[in-house]
Amino acid sequence: MRRFEDEVAVVTGGAHGIGLAIVRRLAEEGAVVAVADLDGAVAESVAAQVGGLAITCDVGDRSSVDAAFATVLHRYGRLDVLVNNVGVCVLTPFEQTDDEVWQRSVDPTLTGAVRCIQAALPHLLANPAGGSVVSIGSVNGLMAFGDPAYSAAKAGLQSLTQNMAGRYGPQALRARGQGGPGVRFNLVAPGTVRTRSWTSDENKASALDRVARHYPMGRVGEPEDIAAAVAFLASSDAAWITGAVLPVDGGITAVHSGFVLDVDRW
Ligand SMILES: NC(=O)c1ccc[n+]([C@@H]2O[C@H](COP(=O)([O-])OP(=O)(O)OC[C@H]3O[C@@H](n4cnc5c(N)ncnc54)[C@H](O)[C@@H]3O)[C@@H](O)[C@H]2O)c1
Numbered sequence: 001m002r003r004f005e006d007e008v009a010v011v012t013g014g015a016h017g018i019g020l021a022i023v024r025r026l027a028e029e030g031a032v033v034a035v036a037d038l039d040g041a042v043a044e045s046v047a048a049q050v051g052g053l054a055i056t057c058d059v060g061d062r063s064s065v066d067a068a069f070a071t072v073l074h075r076y077g078r079l080d081v082l083v084n085n086v087g088v089c090v091l092t093p094f095e096q097t098d099d100e101v102w103q104r105s106v107d108p109t110l111t112g113a114v115r116c117i118q119a120a121l122p123h124l125l126a127n128p129a130g131g132s133v134v135s136i137g138s139v140n141g142l143m144a145f146g147d148p149a150y151s152a153a154k155a156g157l158q159s160l161t162q163n164m165a166g167r168y169g170p171q172a173l174r175a176r177g178q179g180g181p182g183v184r185f186n187l188v189a190p191g192t193v194r195t196r197s198w199t200s201d202e203n204k205a206s207a208l209d210r211v212a213r214h215y216p217m218g219r220v221g222e223p224e225d226i227a228a229a230v231a232f233l234a235s236s237d238a239a240w241i242t243g244a245v246l247p248v249d250g251g252i253t254a255v256h257s258g259f260v261l262d263v264d265r266w
Pocket of ligand 1: 012013014015016017018019036037038039057058059060085086087088089108112136137138139189190191192193194195196197198
């Protein structure tokens with residue numbers, strides 16, 4: 001499948017983990033991908049592998065985000081797809097979550113997506129084929145699995161996605177005297193996915209097998225499981241899908257077996 005031939009995509013946090021799998025999938029399907037990541041060195045090597053563009057970018061900083069999108073537009077002259085993939089989970093018991101700890105999760109995870117959407121929107125709206133935004137939420141935003149700050153930020157992304165879908169669909173644009181095909185906004189909500197956010201911590205890595213047993217599919221997810229869903233929602237195969245929340249979670253939210261990430265035990 002080459003669903004993104006001649007299209008330009010920006011993937012935030014595209015240097016590692018789920019973002020990296022998304023970059024590879026979109027590139028395999030024909031997109032030119034800008035890898036926007038704090039980790040500029042790894043972004044460079046990923047971009048080189050896929051023939052894309054590396055941009056050192058901090059979604060926590062509006063001027064950095066604005067500069068990243070200006071670079072993409074200057075280089076390619078168009079934008080088709082934005083994937084808001086950055087998410088930060090600061091595992092801290094709620095009682096110890098002060099304002100600074102709360103913001104360390106909520107700012108990059110939720111406000112970072114707002115900054116990227118605002119920087120991307122004029123270009124997505126100007127796209128004659130319509131634009132698409134896919135944000136990476138989490139099952140933590142749908143149900144109580146633990147870590148309130150991260151979970152609240154992910155729940156906020158769901159509301160943001162639904163509000164944007166209404167506001168920037170062609171019907172609302174027409175009502176505001178604007179034309180155009182508009183922009184679709186969707187959210188993928190992964191369950192546990194084997195990335196360094198699990199494997200770099202010995203205690204968490206050893207919990208992965210235990211966690212997998214709660215999943216109806218009998219395993220945790222791989223980054224490619226998420227990338228496949230993102231590519232679907234970003235593509236014209238999902239032309240009539242907007243404002244949707246797609247759990248890609250091995251069935252965990254269907255059964256919610258009551259496991260909670262107990263950070264106090266880690
Ligand atoms: N791994 C899981 O189990 C899981 C489950 C549900 C949802 N998610 C979500 O999937 C997304 C990716 O998670 P992952 O596990 O692949 O993480 P990861 O740590 O492997 O990768 C995150 C990437 O984001 C980049 N990044 C971090 N802060 C940034 C910032 N301020 N600006 C720009 N780039 C920044 C990092 O450099 C890294 O490349 C996140 O939104 C996460 O919340 C992950």
